[in-house]
Amino acid sequence: MKKSLAIFLESLDLFSTPKLRLEQYPTPSSLAAEIAVTASIIDSDQDVFLDLGCGTGILSVAMGLMGFQVVGVDVDRDALKIAVKNSRKADVDVDFVQQDVRYLMLKKRAGIVMNPPFGIKKRHADRIFLKKAFETGNVIYSIHSAGSEDFVRKMAEFNGFQVTHVWKYRMPLRKTYHFHQKQYKLIPVEVFRMEMVLK
Numbered sequence: 001m002k003k004s005l006a007i008f009l010e011s012l013d014l015f016s017t018p019k020l021r022l023e024q025y026p027t028p029s030s031l032a033a034e035i036a037v038t039a040s041i042i043d044s045d046q047d048v049f050l051d052l053g054c055g056t057g058i059l060s061v062a063m064g065l066m067g068f069q070v071v072g073v074d075v076d077r078d079a080l081k082i083a084v085k086n087s088r089k090a091d092v093d094v095d096f097v098q099q100d101v102r103y104l105m106l107k108k109r110a111g112i113v114m115n116p117p118f119g120i121k122k123r124h125a126d127r128i129f130l131k132k133a134f135e136t137g138n139v140i141y142s143i144h145s146a147g148s149e150d151f152v153r154k155m156a157e158f159n160g161f162q163v164t165h166v167w168k169y170r171m172p173l174r175k176t177y178h179f180h181q182k183q184y185k186l187i188p189v190e191v192f193r194m195e196m197v198l199k
């Protein structure tokens with residue numbers, strides 16, 4: 001299942017001209033498949049997932065293929081056009097909204113999946129996404145650069161969430177920007193699953 005999902009995701013289109021300012025790096029297919037399959041097992045009771053900073057929609061499509069209803073949100077219209085095309089190709093129930101995640105408001109909490117900017121180009125960009133995830137989510141899957149665990153745990157605790165799973169993963173990153181020297185580079189990342197602490 002995971003493997004065939006990853007193989008399909010591999011066929012989706014990526015950012016045509018990635019915008020450095022927005023830290024547009026796609027999630028690799030294998031990791032998107034890993035997260036979606038895990039969520040389909042642990043969080044099968046969840047109906048809706050929001051994909052914050054969905055980019056070209058690989059996580060949205062993966063979650064959609066696992067049977068979730070998904071809303072992908074991104075500020076970049078060019079990325080969203082590709083995401084719509086990808087979701088049509090996969091024939092999944094995904095809607096896309098052009099919106100800065102900071103201004104997103106929901107009346108009901110939903111599941112969150114996200115590979116946010118790591119905050120390398122724009123400091124604290126990841127913090128903005130986490131803040132919104134804690135504000136709108138009940139369960140959160142989030143990808144961060146290695147070394148974020150303390151920070152994520154503290155922020156989760158402060159916002160009434162607990163980290164239930166941490167996966168360490170090496171993300172093969174394809175050459176995306178001209179200053180990348182190699183075709184592929186392995187970036188260590190940490191994937192967190194967090195859930196609201198019920199009082």
Ligand code: SAH
Pocket residue numbers: 022023024025026027052053054055056057058059073074075076079099100101102114115116117
């Ligand atoms: N989730 C996608 C893309 C990850 S790159 C994937 O996994 O492949 C991070 C994405 O966040 C980019 O698409 C970028 O356009 C988007 N982004 C950055 N800042 C944003 C903001 N403030 N509001 C909404 N989207 C934002």
